[in-house]
Amino acid sequence: MFSRLAVVNRGEPAVRLTRAVRELNEEHGFEISTIALHTEAEQRALFVRAADESVLLRDVESASSPYLDHDELERALRASRADAVWVGWGFVAEDPDFAERCEQMGLVFVGPPAQAMRQLGDKIEAKLLAEKTGVPVAPWSGGPVSSLDEAQEHAQTIGIPLVIKARSGGGGRGIRVVREADDLANAFERTQAEAKATFGDPVVFMESLVGGGRHIEVQVIADAHGTVWAPGVRDCSIQRRNQKLVEESGSPVLSAEQQTELREKSIALVSAAGYQGAGTVEYLYQPQDKTFAFMEVNTRLQVEHPVTETTTGLDLVKLQLLVAAGEKLTGEVPPEVGHAIEVRLNAEDADEGFAPAPGTVSVFSLPTGPGIRVDTGIAAGEVIPPDYDSMVAKVIAWGRDRPEALARLRCALRDTTVLIQGGTTTKSFLLDLLERPEVVSGEADTQWLDRVGAEMAETPASHADVALLSVAIDVYHAEEALERASFLASARGGRPRASHVVGRSVELGYQGQTYAFEVSQVGGRRYRLEVADRS
Structure with a gap:
């Protein structure tokens, strides 16, 4: 097993990797250290603080990010003294040239061989291979x-x-x-x-074009000894302009026999390419005539992998690391139990065409409860930058069946409070989305949201006034907590300093309108809020 693992990624993927490594160390007695590569602006970011060590990525002259610059990544990797590299998803995760460079440097690349990545990452070559192995294509x-x-x-x-x-x-x-x-x-x-x-x-x-189709994908993972698992089938049909918004495991429209057939076809395809590591085989399914058409292979772990982990009990990141170290996949593939659904909470303004809405996170309260999992890479006080992915968190809910998973997810989203100074999130949009009859029934196809998107955008969010008042109270408590912590810190130094101001001024924005509040607490659970001279 390697001992120094560099993370060529940032945010949530990097935090996810660090957590998996810590579990492996505890479980197997390994002594793997994680090394975060980061920009100067990210020196205090959660993913950097969570890692054991860090190496600064310098600014590059090209227009691309330093996370994409092979020369700068090589310099940082040599400085890190790493013996393995994990890339996650995004950036260089599907770059065969970077995988080859890692091999030339003598580093273990946690992912597929460059040759398999080239063949399957090239959508034309992948379709030709699919035809040869009997995988259906449109x-x-x-x-x-x-x-x-x-x-x-x-x-x-x-x-x-x-x-x-x-x-x-x-x-x-x-x-x-x-x-x-x-x-x-x-x-x-x-x-x-x-x-x-x-x-x-x-x-x-x-x-x-497969009209009215469903986006179905099969999770695969292969070791270096010829064993390939296909542990999960996911449905990612709810999309906006080809961008996934909701993912679930399994699919509400496939039978057990259809899912078994897809698993077998996917295993045959990646086996023919000599694949190793985690990947995803994607299909379009036409429910009317019950036919499948191969789309592509993603030669990396997907953002939505937690729904497969939740229904199978597997940790796909830990499996990636074990497989990369030469371990075998042993035993039977665990079956999927229950149903899991994931949504991506993004720092975007749904009322402005999902324009990026970055800023500083001032309130960050995440949900808990039976069957709830949240994956994130940020913390309160951090800045969501405009230069990278706008995702704030992935909220995942598991249930014994799909209705229970959906109910838990809606409750979890309502319990999520993220306030971004100068920005906003897609929380209200997602709550409206999850209550749509087409989503509840499982009938939504890949083009459904683009068809009804304008209608949803014109419909004002229900209880928006209550939401604004609730968030104003949350901000009040967050600022009170900061002031209390400051008072206690000064008291420990022998010179306590306290503010004598009663109440807080809070400014919030909604649908292009700014609302100014004066918030004060008048009882244990009682508050007084004044809004623009009206109380």
Whole structure:
């Protein structure tokens, strides 16, 4: 087992890794140290403080983040004296060139071999391999499409509507739907341009659009001894512009037999590529005719992996580390028990088209209770920067069945309080979303939210006035706690200092409107709030 593990990631993934390493050390007597790589602005961030050691990433001259700059990462890794590297999800997690560089440096790369990453990460090569191994694929171009003339020929064969995709795309980028023949030329050119600008690779391909489909994915993990597990099947159909918002395990629309078939197909595909480590095989499912179409393989752990962990009892991050150290997957694959649902709470303004809404976290209260898990990488007082992912936390709920999991998740979200100075979160949007009949019934497909999104945006959040008053009281208590701590600290020094101000001024924003409150406590659970000269 390696002893010095560098984390080429930040925030929640880095905290998740540190927790897994501590458990492994306790469980097996290992002495693995974690080393956080971080920017200067992140020196006091939770993920840095949680690690055993840290190494500063210097600013780079290129426009990219230092988390993406191979030369700067190599310098930091050498300075860290690490013997292994964990990349999580995002940044260089699916970069075969970085995996190769780690191997050349003599480091254990916790992930698949670079060759398997290239083959499966290339969406065209992955589709060709899927066809060879009997995995179903939708009608497609059969390879890259290099010119508009070729695109028009393939459109006649595939039929419209269709999708144009970047070979190296991911995260909802490099995808365009063509619903009319007249839109083909513009969509083809724009997808090529976006692919080159975003991924440095302009190659695209085309495939039939599976309308009204469900996004189904299979979690896989493989060791170096030929054993492949497929422990979980997830449904990630509730999306906004190809970005997942709600994920669950298992799928409310698949039978046990269908899930078993998908597991077998996924194992055959990754085995043919000589895969090692954790990954996800993604499919589109058409409930009307009960057919599947292979989409792609994500050669990394997914953001939504906790729902599989919650229903199986596995720790996929610990399994990643054990497999990378040469351990075997032994015993039977644990079955999925119950149902789990996850939502991503983001620092975004749903009322402004989900524009980023970063800022300083002044109040951070997370839910607890039976079946509730929260994964986060921030703490009160930290700044959510505009430069990186806007996710604040993943809230996961497990239940004996789907209705119980959904009920627990709604309760947990209501118990979540995150106040961002100068920003906001998607909490209200998520609560409205989870109460929609299509979500409760499990009928929502991948395009449902884009169809009803405008309607939801125009509907004011229920009880918004009560929510504002409640948050104002939460802020009052948070500031009181800070002042109390300051008083006690000064008292210990022999010179207690106390404020003689009664009440607090609190300013909150909602739907572009600013509300100023004067809050004071007049009893054990009684408060007086004055709002803009009205009480």
